[in-house]
Amino acid sequence: MPHVAQASEQAYSAQDIQSMIIGKRIYLATPMGGEFPLNYRKNGVVDGSGEALGLGRFVKPEDTGKWWIKGDRLCQQFQTWYKGAPMCFELYKTGSKTLRWVRDNGQVGTARIGDGI
16 A cells, blocks of 8 residues: 655655665664664665664564565565564655655654664
8 A cells, every 4th residue: 555755755766775775774763762773785684683772672682684675665574573574665755864664564663864884
């Protein structure tokens, strides 16, 4: 189900994802406060660690997977997080270094684009 961007948002194209997200550390805002870093490496690997947020009490704190671009969506699949299920996201630019994401299941959130890795 496509999502409508808010008036101040611009949808990322596949080319935008490649140039603005890949090779960077993306910090997902978490409901409990803080940020959850994900590294989108140029070789197709995505990895992250929730150790700083104390996620080790609930799930494996670190995981690695793969990313790919399908249409104008960023997709990823981790080894253990989310039971290894693939998922895709529409991304919307909300500022020079901020974005809103919409997962294919309707879940939404925000993130900050960090430095290159």
